[in-house]
Amino acid sequence: MTWDLFHNQVFPIRHKLYRFALRITGSVHEAEDVVQEVLEKVWKTAPEQVGNIQNWEAWCMTLTRNRSLDKTRSQTLRRAAPLEGVAERSSDTATPAQATERNDLVNRVKMMMQQLPEKQRLVMHLRDIEELSYDEIAESLGISLDQVKVNLHRARKSIREKMIND
Amino acid sequence: MIKMKYEEIHEMLDRYWEGETTLEEERKIKAYFKAGAIDERLRPVAPMFQALREEQAVQLATKAKTTTMRPQMYIWAAAASVALFLTAGWCLFRDVKEVKTESPIALQAPKAQPESQEKAVVEAPIDAIVQQEKIIPKTVSPKKKNTPIRSKPQEIDPETAQAMAEIKAALALVSSKLDKGRNEAVKGASHLDALEKVPKRKEG
Numbered sequence: 001m002t003w004d005l006f007h008n009q010v011f012p013i014r015h016k017l018y019r020f021a022l023r024i025t026g027s028v029h030e031a032e033d034v035v036q037e038v039l040e041k042v043w044k045t046a047p048e049q050v051g052n053i054q055n056w057e058a059w060c061m062t063l064t065r066n067r068s069l070d071k072t073r074s075q076t077l078r079r080a081a082p083l084e085g086v087a088e089r090s091s092d093t094a095t096p097a098q099a100t101e102r103n104d105l106v107n108r109v110k111m112m113m114q115q116l117p118e119k120q121r122l123v124m125h126l127r128d129i130e131e132l133s134y135d136e137i138a139e140s141l142g143i144s145l146d147q148v149k150v151n152l153h154r155a156r157k158s159i160r161e162k163m164i165n166d
Numbered sequence: 167m168i169k170m171k172y173e174e175i176h177e178m179l180d181r182y183w184e185g186e187t188t189l190e191e192e193r194k195i196k197a198y199f200k201a202g203a204i205d206e207r208l209r210p211v212a213p214m215f216q217a218l219r220e221e222q223a224v225q226l227a228t229k230a231k232t233t234t235m236r237p238q239m240y241i242w243a244a245a246a247s248v249a250l251f252l253t254a255g256w257c258l259f260r261d262v263k264e265v266k267t268e269s270p271i272a273l274q275a276p277k278a279q280p281e282s283q284e285k286a287v288v289e290a291p292i293d294a295i296v297q298q299e300k301i302i303p304k305t306v307s308p309k310k311k312n313t314p315i316r317s318k319p320q321e322i323d324p325e326t327a328q329a330m331a332e333i334k335a336a337l338a339l340v341s342s343k344l345d346k347g348r349n350e351a352v353k354g355a356s357h358l359d360a361l362e363k364v365p366k367r368k369e370g
Contacts, residue, residue, distance in 0.1 A: 015226050018224070106213045109214050109216075110217045129218060153183075160211070
């Protein structure tokens with residue numbers, strides 16, 4: 001791994017990796033550790049392996065997912081609350097009461113997303129937050145294109161129904 | 167500002183829930199809800215896109231590690247300072263002690279070993295010699311103790327006079343060495359001046 005490659009391809013996606021790790025682990029500290037370990041592992045990639053990697057982002061996402069799942073399984077950490085570190089925002093035009101209500105709704109949506117089954121949660125995260133293509137999601141998670149579409153459809157449908165019923 | 171008709175965004179949203187939109191269409195939907203001018207009929211789903219927007223803003227914090235001293239470190243720092251101070255003090259005390267132990271030898275040398283007295287005086291440091299000068303008045307006869315030594319050297323007893331003579335010889339020797347060193351330094355400086363002038367002559 002050369003410095004240029006690391007600096008141009010890997011380092012810029014560190015926030016994406018962090019958000020993805022945070023989605024899986026649910027812990028800021030765990031997610032930071034995961035990103036640190038992934039970046040270190042990528043930096044130490046053997047020169048002969050570097051040539052075989054076509055999509056660095058997808059490969060890094062795969063490493064992040066695997067490392068995050070390892071941590072989650074070993075510590076059985078699962079969070080059902082909105083992600084840590086997310087700033088609450090309110091509209092300038094809304095009254096305090098409306099802003100509070102809106103924030104409650106936003107937090108409920110975040111909670112719904114976090115409570116989705118693992119595959120749906122990760123597919124929705126990579127598509128709706130990281131804006132990856134279906135192919136990149138399939139490569140990152142090691143699943144087929146059809147599975148990506150099905151899980152995305154189920155995830156969005158689940159949240160929409162919960163929002164309507166709430 | 168994203169200006170989209172309700173029908174257009176509604177149709178796009180229907181496909182979004184089914185997972186049939188492209189990335190570009192999904193960005194348009196997000197931009198519509200971010201703009202703020204949301205159709206009342208679409209308000210129920212607005213929190214969904216605000217949640218996505220907030221999640222997208224989450225970033226890895228770059229922590230600036232500041233090294234702050236913990237209480238335990240303060241104790242160690244204080245202990246190290248005390249140890250350093252004591253060591254320095256001990257070294258100074260030892261030097262002074264050595265000087266003091268050497269000076270009586272130099273002073274007593276004429277009595278015990280007359281043949282080595284010159285060497286002993288010469289080797290004594292300047293401080294020791296000065297110390298000897300301070301000690302000398304004590305050896306002056308009690309009868310003459312109010313009389314300055316230097317003004318009336320003929321009144322000093324022979325033993326003291328001999329010691330003073332030796333001290334003067336030693337000081338003279340030290341002084342001559344200092345003069346010699348200074349002369350050598352002046353000589354070296356003049357050589358340097360001469361060397362500096364060489365390139366200037368060539369340039370001229």
